Amino acid sequence: MEVINVEDEVSKEKTKKNKKICVVGLGYIGLPTASMLANHGYKVVGVDIDENKVNAIKNGTLQIEEPGLMTLVKGAINSGNLIVKTEPEEADIFIICVPTPAVENNGTKKCDLSYVWSAARSIKPYLKKGNLVIIESTIPPNTTNKLHEFFGEGIYVAHCPERVLPGRILIELVENDRIIGGVDKKSAELAKEIYQSFVDGNIYLTDATTAEMVKLMENTFRDVNIALANEFAKVCEEIGVNVWEAIELANKHPRVNILKPGPGVGGHCISIDPWFIVEKSKNAKLIKTARELNDKMPEYVCNLILREVEGIENPKIAILGVTYKGNVDDTRESPAKKIVAMLISKNFTVKCYDPHAKVFDYELCDLRSCIENADCIVVLADHNEFKDFNEEEIKNIGSKMRTKKIIDTKNILNHELWEKCGFDVVLLGDGKRFRKSKL
Numbered sequence: 001m002e003v004i005n006v007e008d009e010v011s012k013e014k015t016k017k018n019k020k021i022c023v024v025g026l027g028y029i030g031l032p033t034a035s036m037l038a039n040h041g042y043k044v045v046g047v048d049i050d051e052n053k054v055n056a057i058k059n060g061t062l063q064i065e066e067p068g069l070m071t072l073v074k075g076a077i078n079s080g081n082l083i084v085k086t087e088p089e090e091a092d093i094f095i096i097c098v099p100t101p102a103v104e105n106n107g108t109k110k111c112d113l114s115y116v117w118s119a120a121r122s123i124k125p126y127l128k129k130g131n132l133v134i135i136e137s138t139i140p141p142n143t144t145n146k147l148h149e150f151f152g153e154g155i156y157v158a159h160c161p162e163r164v165l166p167g168r169i170l171i172e173l174v175e176n177d178r179i180i181g182g183v184d185k186k187s188a189e190l191a192k193e194i195y196q197s198f199v200d201g202n203i204y205l206t207d208a209t210t211a212e213m214v215k216l217m218e219n220t221f222r223d224v225n226i227a228l229a230n231e232f233a234k235v236c237e238e239i240g241v242n243v244w245e246a247i248e249l250a251n252k253h254p255r256v257n258i259l260k261p262g263p264g265v266g267g268h269c270i271s272i273d274p275w276f277i278v279e280k281s282k283n284a285k286l287i288k289t290a291r292e293l294n295d296k297m298p299e300y301v302c303n304l305i306l307r308e309v310e311g312i313e314n315p316k317i318a319i320l321g322v323t324y325k326g327n328v329d330d331t332r333e334s335p336a337k338k339i340v341a342m343l344i345s346k347n348f349t350v351k352c353y354d355p356h357a358k359v360f361d362y363e364l365c366d367l368r369s370c371i372e373n374a375d376c377i378v379v380l381a382d383h384n385e386f387k388d389f390n391e392e393e394i395k396n397i398g399s400k401m402r403t404k405k406i407i408d409t410k411n412i413l414n415h416e417l418w419e420k421c422g423f424d425v426v427l428l429g430d431g432k433r434f435r436k437s438k439l
């Protein structure tokens, strides 16, 4: 039987933890990752070019809302293991977590890799032979190999795509399985050592391009399936069926799991990552169609609003929820942006209220100013606060409106209660509304 020398193991663990890690980009992904590593004993230097962000982290006033993050960051800073600054410095391991948005590309979209390359250039002067660079940012296939060429011989490089779900980042950071793609076997193994320190899930090793593709396939799978749900919503409205009821019943089949329709797909991931496949392949036809279908949902919702306020002079629309989904503060690629822009272009008065969002392209106001004299409320994000409105609150909202109408694009409201309070409730995808014989 193999005898384990406990002292040896402890000292190996110590050597590992003596490694210094520089995390580049301290946003939704970089900050939790840097803090997690620091709380697990690594010396971590967190770097962000945004000085305001760095100062906010130092002062313990985070700009990101995520359950448990404040405690994790404070723990990391107070332990002395996490320092934050605006410039990289020498380290053993570098982790790149900068944005990868999509930009227009001859009628479609492609990945804007400028942040990744600028992060790569910023760390290059500090790289020494034997260092490991990990790319966590979501990137198109073959990007890691190009970065490896740029960093030069003797530098290990791996892609470790991040898979956490906003709203559950700290749980999933630990529990999710991870895929690590190395430019060679040693790179993947070195990266695995780092993630093993805090990941409870399995860690699977592969090559870098496969790892890049795996990440894009995961989000594309979801995008295509949401597109199907959105298409079902449109079809059901057309033929007089309530899509939500139909989906619930279809999902009673043991091998069917249809997702939910909605006002569109937003966020920094699902609404952009499938484009990184489209830019690389002429065969990505279904993927492109799904992306376009989801991108057109805001227009569909806008037309629904126009129909519901037809005949009302100078309609005022109250938007509830401008984030890309419920219970998060992120408004990147949010369907609400497009819907508000379209309504404004029709000369409608539009007011927006969101209990989570801090930053939005349009002015945010409190609930009262949002609904005052409004002709139609449109719910665009499934925040708990909206689900929880009680009878008294609904009556109060109704008493301040000009027309008591509400459009629920996420099917989160207690429709009977709103109707009891005098509201005309319109549900996205509910074709039964227009059918005389409802069961």
Ligand SMILES: NC(=O)c1ccc[n+]([C@@H]2O[C@H](COP(=O)([O-])OP(=O)(O)OC[C@H]3O[C@@H](n4cnc5c(N)ncnc54)[C@H](O)[C@@H]3O)[C@@H](O)[C@H]2O)c1
Pocket: 024, 025, 026, 027, 028, 029, 030, 047, 048, 049, 050, 053, 097, 098, 099, 100, 115, 118, 119, 122, 136, 137, 138, 139, 161, 162, 163, 164, 165, 166, 268, 269
């Ligand atoms: N947000 C998510 O839920 C999520 C989940 C999985 C993967 N991802 C991927 O992770 C990456 C980062 O996403 P995010 O949501 O954390 O973005 P983010 O915008 O929240 O954070 C990125 C940070 O990088 C900083 N930055 C930009 N260029 C820099 C540079 N050259 N040097 C240092 N800092 C720089 C920005 O100031 C910003 O604070 C993206 O590729 C995204 O697709 C995101």
Ligand SMILES: CC(=O)N[C@@H]1[C@@H](OP(=O)(O)OP(=O)(O)OC[C@H]2O[C@@H](n3ccc(=O)[nH]c3=O)[C@H](O)[C@@H]2O)O[C@H](CO)[C@@H](O)[C@@H]1O
Pocket: 138, 162, 163, 164, 165, 166, 218, 219, 222, 226, 259, 260, 261, 262, 263, 264, 265, 266, 267, 268, 269, 270, 324, 325, 326
């Ligand atoms: C494969 C996967 O799970 N990936 C996750 C995803 O995180 P996300 O927060 O972007 O994902 P969602 O919660 O799906 O939201 C996206 C948009 O789709 C709308 N939506 C959702 C479900 C539905 O049935 N109908 C809808 O209309 C929703 O409102 C919102 O606008 O990408 C991250 C980064 O890569 C991953 O790390 C993370 O694992």
